[in-house]
Amino acid sequence: MNKLNFKKIYDNLPKNRVNVDIFEEIDSTNDEAKRRNINSEFDIIIAEEQFKGRGRRGNKWYSPNSQNIYMTLCTENLISFEPTSLITGVICKNSIKNVNSAVNVSLKWPNDILYKNKKVGGILVEKEHYENKIKTIIGIGINLSLKNKKSWWGDLSEFNLQDQRNDLIVEIINNLIKAFDEKDNDWKEEWLNSCMHINQKIEIYDDKRKKNAIFVGIDDLGNALIETDNGIEVYKSGQISIKGIY
Numbered sequence: 502m503n504k505l506n507f508k509k510i511y512d513n514l515p516k517n518r519v520n521v522d523i524f525e526e527i528d529s530t531n532d533e534a535k536r537r538n539i540n541s542e543f544d545i546i547i548a549e550e551q552f553k554g555r556g557r558r559g560n561k562w563y564s565p566n567s568q569n570i571y572m573t574l575c576t577e578n579l580i581s582f583e584p585t586s587l588i589t590g591v592i593c594k595n596s597i598k599n600v601n602s603a604v605n606v607s608l609k610w611p612n613d614i615l616y617k618n619k620k621v622g623g624i625l626v627e628k629e630h631y632e633n634k635i636k637t638i639i640g641i642g643i644n645l646s647l648k649n650k651k652s653w654w655g656d657l658s659e660f661n662l663q664d665q666r667n668d669l670i671v672e673i674i675n676n677l678i679k680a681f682d683e684k685d686n687d688w689k690e691e692w693l694n695s696c697m698h699i700n701q702k703i704e705i706y707d708d709k710r711k712k713n714a715i716f717v718g719i720d721d722l723g724n725a726l727i728e729t730d731n732g733i734e735v736y737k738s739g740q741i742s743i744k745g746i747y
Contacts, residue, residue, distance in 0.1 A: 503568060505547060506667045513671040515678065518542040526566075528553040530573035531640040535629055539577055539636065543681075545674060547572040554642065555625065568663035569656075570622075570643040570670060574677055580637050582686045584723025585626045586612040586738065589639055591692050592680060593622060596672040597643075597662070604660050607697035609746055610716065610725050611738040614643065615697055618747045619655025641673065653747045693718060697746070703727075704745035705736070716743065 511521045520541035527533055530546040532553065537544065548571045551564035564571050582588045590608045597604050606616045614622030622643040629636040644656040645663040662669060680686060693699060698716050705712050705727060715728040725736045725743075 503664055503666065505549060505670075509667045510547070510670055514545075514674055518678065519545055519674070521545045521547070524548040526550045526552065529555060529640075530571055531555070531625055531627060531638050534573045534575035534636070534638045534640075535627070537575075539575060542578060543574055543576045543674075543678060545572065545574055547670065564642065565647070565649075567648060568646045568666060570641065570645065570666060570673075572670060572673075573638060573640045574674060575636055575638045576681070577634050577636055578681055579635075580681065581684055582680045582688070584611070584738075585637070585639065586624045587692050587719070587723045588680060588686055588688045589624045589626070589641065589677065590614060591688050591695060592676045593624070593641060593643065593673060594695055596669060596676055597657075599672055600665050600669045601660050601662060604657060604662070606657075608692060608695045609697060610719065610743060611723065615747065616655050616657060618697070620653055620747060621655045621657055639677065643669075645669075689719070689721065698743070702745070703743050706742045706744060707736075707740065 505523050507523050518541060527548040529551055530548050533546050550566035551571050554564035554571060590612060593614055594606050594608060597606055606614050609615055612624040613620050625640040627638040645666060646658045647654060647656040701716060703714055703716050705714050712729055716725065717728050718726045720726060727734045727736055
């Protein structure tokens with residue numbers, strides 16, 4: 502098994518801007534980000550395994566020690582790109598493509614990465630307010646090799662990306678930092694082109710109530726534009742879940 506390589510990761514990042522910690526096992530990289538005082542412009546937390554990994558709405562994220570990516574970038578910098586989860590999805594998609602041009606993943610609103618209609622990755626963005634500061638926490642999980650899967654889980658094992666895991670981590674981190682540095686992020690069209698359910702019939706769940714609808718797009722804030730019997734409705738990411746995709 503190829504282990505995470507601190508030197509290979511750290512040596513290919515802007516050393517004057519980042520602090521990198523690698524854990525053999527941790528409860529959650531996002532929870533570790535919440536606990537710590539940030540020691541650099543960007544703190545990077547990476548783990549071989551999580552035993553309390555989680556996704557949006559507190560859902561468990563299965564995180565075995567099998568050469569996957571579980572990592573978090575946290576910073577007190579003012580974030581210059583919104584909506585963070587959607588743009589991070591585009592960054593992950595492009596980073597995967599840059600490391601292996603044969604891989605073409607798609608995106609599901611608001612924070613999932615899919616391959617062959619199976620969920621292979623997710624993004625969890627959280628913010629902590631303390632001492633007049635805001636800590637932005639961007640958690641990323643990508644299944645590169647997952648042996649035990651539920652019906653809707655997938656991985657990217659056919660591409661052997663686990664052998665390029667360190668390179669992919671570096672690519673994602675450098676592109677995230679670049680997004681922080683840039684004031685203008687032309688992301689919307691690229692996200693729409695990457696979304697696998699544009700103009701598709703979906704099921705939305707609002708407080709456990711099911712509605713049949715069509716996902717027609719997003720607005721400039723990343724909110725979902727959903728066509729129902731009542732016309733076009735706008736939903737923020739925390740208001741609904743989308744199902745019927747995989």
